[in-house]
Amino acid sequence: MSNADNQGRKGAETTGHVWDGDLQEYNNPVPMWWTWAFYGTIIFALVYWLLYPAWPVGKGFTTGTFNDITFVNKKGEEVTTHWNTRALFLKDQQTGEQAVKQREYLDKISQSSYQEIMQDPDKMAFVNSMAKVLFADNCGPCHGKGANGVVGLYPNLRDDDWLWGGTIEEVERTIKHGRNGYMPSFAGVFPKEKLESVAAYVLSLSGIVGEDKAKIEEGKHIFQGEEGGCYYCHTDKGTGLKSQGAANLADKVWTIANVPAAATYEEKLAAVEKVIVEGVNREMPAWQGRLPEEQLKLLTVYIHQLGGGK
Ligand code: HEC
Ligand code: HEC
Known part of the structure; x- marks a missing residue:
């Protein structure tokens, strides 16, 4: 087919080139747009x-x-x-809009007393959302993101059981200045039988009683007397001293001795004996100076009400 006038089929314009005798190319420019x-x-x-x-x-x-x-x-x-x-x-x-709002709330928190914050649902909503993040970042590595703690290592902050006291002032003091939970090691102080007796007495305070009742009596004397001197920190009745951070041993709550995890009475005894022999020395770091005052305030209110708010 000849293509002298650059006209292809249906009259469309072609480029004028012909290959293989009859292969042509349409000349279709792209649209202007x-x-x-x-x-x-x-x-x-x-x-x-x-x-x-x-x-x-x-x-x-x-x-x-x-x-x-x-x-x-x-x-x-x-x-x-x-x-x-x-x-x-x-x-x-x-x-940003969020940031300005947050700043406004933080200013309100700084200017309010603990009472005013706790009585204002609007402020409390802010405390809970912001302190939760602060807690997860700063405290979570030890106490766990949900503040449940780890028995033996870090106390649970969700229960209403406080080593150092659960009033807002006590919690503030704990967070700002830190705490050192210290109980001396009694390694080598008692012979094996006496150690067992003291442990049996400690367990009996939480209603866990073995067959040998005489042991409990003996343990009580050691605990309350000069031989053990346990009363000095834990009080005669074993209910603990918040000023010392000495655990309440009569409340069925265990923070060091993992009694609940022990299956048999013998294992529970062993868990308590272990604490008595090893003692305790653990530290809650001080946060004053490491976090701004207003954030410490948020955390104090948050922790206080997590634990039921004494
Ligand atoms: C390095 C680990 C670590 C970090 C981080 C840490 N804590 Fe603690 N915290 C501890 C230990 C250990 C104790 C227990 C001290 C004791 O045995 O008396 C404790 C105790 C506490 C207590 C006292 C509990 C009671 O029963 O009286 C509070 C409250 C507390 N921590 C809050 C916080 C807050 C809030 C933060 C974050 C700002 C935080 N902790 C960060 C290790 C830590
Ligand atoms: C110098 C003070 C002191 C003396 C004395 C002392 N304790 Fe303690 N005890 C503590 C403190 C403080 C803790 C809690 C440590 C912590 O949780 O950080 C503790 C914790 C315990 C615990 C663990 C409680 C739990 O919840 O897991 C047991 C059990 C215990 N003491 C038994 C005894 C017995 C028995 C004696 C005597 C032989 C004794 N303690 C003497 C300070 C003392």
């Missing part, structure tokens, strides 16, 4: 390169112009930098 869109992207790219960080240059990169971001860094200094997502994020944390 497409061409302009294409030039548009090139112009967009040029403007973008000018405004935003774009090209590597040596060890650095082109930072763009007319797009400075100013924010306050951790040290409280005002910093101005070229546009970048990190600076944008930091600025948003300080001036």
Whole structure:
């Protein structure tokens, strides 16, 4: 088929080239809008390169112009930098709607007494949501995210059983200044039978009683007398002394001796004996100076009411 006038089938324009005798190519230019869109992207790219960080240059990169971001860094200094997502994020944390709201609440908390905070459901809702995050970040590694603690290592903060007291003032004192739970080791102080007797007495305080009742009587004398001197910290009745952080031994709550996990009476005895022989020395770190005052306040209220709020 000849194609002298560059007309293909149905009269459409062709490029005029012919291959293999009859293979032709239509001349279909792209639509105008497409061409302009294409030039548009090139112009967009040029403007973008000018405004935003774009090209590597040596060890650095082109930072763009007319797009400075100013924010306050951790040290409280005002910093101005070229546009970048990190600076944008930091600025948003300080001036974003959320951040401003949070700041307002924190100011309210700083200015309120503990009583005022606890009586205001709106403030308490804020305390709970923010302190939960603070707790998970700072305290969770030891006490567990849910504050359930680990028997033998870190006390459970969800129960209403407090080594150092559960009033708001006591909890504040614990968190700000830390605590050192200390009980001396009684290794080598008692012969085996006497050790067993004291442990039997301790268990009996929580209603766990073995067959040999005489042992409990003997243990009581050691506990309450000079031989053991346990009463000195735990009191005569074994109910503990909050000023010493000495556990209440008569409340069925165990923070060091894992009595609940022991299956038999003998194993429970062994768990208590272990604490008596090894003693206890564990530390709750002080947080004053490590966290801002207002955050300590949030945590104090949070912990206080987690444990039932004495
Ligand atoms: C390094 C581990 C560790 C971290 C982190 C830690 N604690 Fe403790 N905390 C302890 C230990 C250990 C004790 C028990 C001290 C004792 O035996 O008397 C304790 C005790 C406590 C008590 C006293 C409980 C009672 O029964 O009286 C409170 C309240 C408490 N922690 C709150 C916190 C808060 C709030 C944080 C975070 C700001 C925190 N802890 C972070 C280890 C830790
Ligand atoms: C110097 C004070 C002191 C003396 C004396 C003392 N304790 Fe303690 N005891 C403590 C403290 C403090 C704790 C809690 C430590 C902690 O939880 O951080 C404790 C914890 C315990 C526990 C673990 C309780 C639990 O909940 O797991 C047992 C059991 C115990 N003492 C028994 C005794 C017996 C028996 C004697 C005497 C032979 C004795 N203690 C003497 C201070 C003392």
